[in-house]
Amino acid sequence: MGWTYGLDGTLLKATRISGIKNFNKNDFGLLPIKVATWGPFVLARFDNSSQDTVGDVVGDEWLGSASDLLSRSGINTSLPHICRREYTIECNWKVFCDNYLDGGYHVPYAHGALASGLQLQSYETLTYERVSVQRCESAPAEQEDIDRLGTKATYAFVYPNFMINRYGPWMDTNLAVPLDATRCKVVFDYFLDESLLDDQDFINRSLKDSEQVQIEDIALCEGVQRGLESPAYGVGR
Incomplete structure (x- = not known):
């Protein structure tokens, strides 16, 4: 021994x-x-x-002065856990984070369904010591059914690789884990308000909508990674 x-x-x-x-x-x-x-x-x-x-x-220490804002935005760690999804993405982990942090720049072009549920002109970014918070008002729901996005979406990035998303009755977290220089794994954990735990149709529909957004983001991130590896790539401003 x-x-x-x-x-x-x-x-x-x-x-x-x-x-x-x-x-x-x-x-x-x-x-x-x-x-x-x-x-x-x-x-x-x-x-x-x-x-x-x-x-x-x-x-x-981690959330710093953003802690109060996140609490008022409905970030609630006591929400019941629904499920976990993991995605292996062919990009550097920082590419995934950069896509998350672009202030909604890519949303109307990559996420048509999501964009239709948001008032993108209301998008704002607030920065704190180690936290960047993006907020956006939701568009009025057309159907009488429960709206997955609620009235406002809040997306918080906690440096260096942890993300917290609060929208409607849902909260999900994303953890970007480096695998190597050109691959990462992103772990999604989904949490839901207790009042909807028995509404399996709503849960399935919401998770399907979220899955579609992740598929669209993966295509973007992997395309950016290919661009970074191209001999034609040059640094930005």
Whole structure:
């Protein structure tokens, strides 16, 4: 058996070290990683030079001054979890994030159905320490059925790779995970207001609409990646 560590990261046992001078096992524990909890999520921060997170509340450090705005926008970590979807995309993870952060620039061209449900002229972007928030009013629903988008959509990007989307009775989160220089995996988790948990038709219809948006975004991101790898590519302004 090799070196053995305790659950707190301390080195309990080191093998074959007899004769090594000035070896103190207390000096060779695992490096601590700062974590904070936010509802069902655990966020890790590898920068040990930063101050400790007070009370393990993510709003104190990760969301910063955007925490209150997000709370008032309906970001609610107690919503029931519905499902998870994962997408492997042939692009660098930063390309996916860049597409998310373009202030709705691509929406009317790539997402026809989504754009019809939004008042794009109301699109606004608010920036905070580590959070960029995009907000947009929804267009009036034509049908009497429950509207997936509600009256306003809020899209929050938490640096460097976490996204929170709140719209109507839904909240979903996106985590962009690098796989290599030209591929990433994006993990979607969907949450829903308790009052609609038994409406399976609405859930299925909403998830299908969301899936269509992801398919459209994947086509964009993979096209951008091909462009970045082209010998004709040049940097922007």
